[in-house]
Amino acid sequence: MVALIPHLYFASHSYFKQDTTPENPMRSILLFSTLTLIFSLPAANCLADVIYLKNGDRLSGTITNMEDLKLIFWTKYAGEIVLFWHDVERFEIDDPSKIVLKSPAKQPVTEVAKESSTKIAETPAEPNLNPENILAISPIPVVPVKITAEANTQLKGERGNTHKDIYSVSGKFTARTEWQRYMLDGEYDHEKKNTTTTEDNWLLHGRFSQFIDKERYIYLSTLLENDKFKDLQLRSTYGLGAGYQFAEQAQINLSLSLGFARVTDNFYLAESKEFSAGQWAFGFDRYFLRNQLQFFHTNHGYCSLENKKDWLVKSKTGLKVPLYGGFTATLQYEYEWDNEPASDAETKYDSELMLLLGYEFKN
Numbered sequence: 001m002v003a004l005i006p007h008l009y010f011a012s013h014s015y016f017k018q019d020t021t022p023e024n025p026m027r028s029i030l031l032f033s034t035l036t037l038i039f040s041l042p043a044a045n046c047l048a049d050v051i052y053l054k055n056g057d058r059l060s061g062t063i064t065n066m067e068d069l070k071l072i073f074w075t076k077y078a079g080e081i082v083l084f085w086h087d088v089e090r091f092e093i094d095d096p097s098k099i100v101l102k103s104p105a106k107q108p109v110t111e112v113a114k115e116s117s118t119k120i121a122e123t124p125a126e127p128n129l130n131p132e133n134i135l136a137i138s139p140i141p142v143v144p145v146k147i148t149a150e151a152n153t154q155l156k157g158e159r160g161n162t163h164k165d166i167y168s169v170s171g172k173f174t175a176r177t178e179w180q181r182y183m184l185d186g187e188y189d190h191e192k193k194n195t196t197t198t199e200d201n202w203l204l205h206g207r208f209s210q211f212i213d214k215e216r217y218i219y220l221s222t223l224l225e226n227d228k229f230k231d232l233q234l235r236s237t238y239g240l241g242a243g244y245q246f247a248e249q250a251q252i253n254l255s256l257s258l259g260f261a262r263v264t265d266n267f268y269l270a271e272s273k274e275f276s277a278g279q280w281a282f283g284f285d286r287y288f289l290r291n292q293l294q295f296f297h298t299n300h301g302y303c304s305l306e307n308k309k310d311w312l313v314k315s316k317t318g319l320k321v322p323l324y325g326g327f328t329a330t331l332q333y334e335y336e337w338d339n340e341p342a343s344d345a346e347t348k349y350d351s352e353l354m355l356l357l358g359y360e361f362k363n
Contacts, residue, residue: 050092066137100136146176152358181209201227231342270342277302294320330356
């Protein structure tokens with residue numbers, strides 16, 4: 001296409017030099033349009049980013065984003081593709097101002113982007129840059145406080161031969177700053193059949209995490225529980241410990257923490273007890289099918305340091321489907337095992353499968 005430029009120029013010059021007087025405005029308009037086309041051809045041909053991979057492949061398109069050693073690259077022939085940054089030999093970019101270079105301390109991209117937005121504009125305007133010196137390309141702007149909130153509910157009523165009401169409400173709130181994370185969640189379940197209550201319990205959980213670096217953190221936590229059908233008037237758990245954040249992204253989250261706790265069980269009928277325990281918490285969630293399905297699993301519990309038979313574990317596993325405008329549908333399975341429940345408890349375990357309708361907010 002660029003080779004046509006000289007031919008277009010001489011053709012237009014030979015034609016329009018005959019008469020470009022004010023009495024011929026149409027010729028002036030045509031001349032201007034031709035010149036515009038001539039100068040736009042080379043520009044349109046050059047506006048492209050090029051990736052050279054270590055295996056010898058060459059890709060042309062547009063660099064959308066590169067963070068955490070993953071490159072998102074858009075092409076006309078394959079759409080959006082994801083490449084590992086360590087597979088890139090070199091690259092050419094049309095707009096070098098999008099590049100964030102590594103600082104001497106090799107700070108994470110979030111810190112570099114926060115410290116100064118001018119760092120992106122001050123990068124050298126070189127078409128070829130060593131990938132080892134690049135920290136990010138077009139980093140996603142960092143929100144000072146990331147807020148995530150969700151609420152789920154299950155309501156059911158039966159009338160006729162059976163008079164039954166089920167209420168299940170749960171919610172979770174998380175605030176994440178650069179170095180801290182605040183989390184609060186709770187549940188309430190109530191079931192009544194005819195005039196008899198068959199389920200009545202609630203739970204409230206709070207947790208504060210202070211990050212030491214990008215992955216490691218220390219935490220303080222508290223957990224309050226009530227379950228009348230387990231003879232549990234109030235279980236209060238206060239703990240502290242340390243954890244590791246293996247992944248914390250929009251697509252995937254994975255964390256594990258270990259610590260110590262002081263547990264107090266107050267029962268309606270049985271004798272109360274208090275003991276020290278080791279505790280753990282595991283959390284994982286990941287989106288699949290282009291963010292149309294999320295799998296999640298959480299697991300937490302404790303084991304008494306005074307009686308090895310006294311331990312408890314709670315888990316939630318499920319699939320969440322985004323619907324529209326923040327609304328979600330969730331299929332969730334809950335399981336709890338209390339190895340030494342109150343003497344009035346019928347079983348050591350509880351399990352429940354439920355379908356929830358909820359709403360999720362993210363800033």
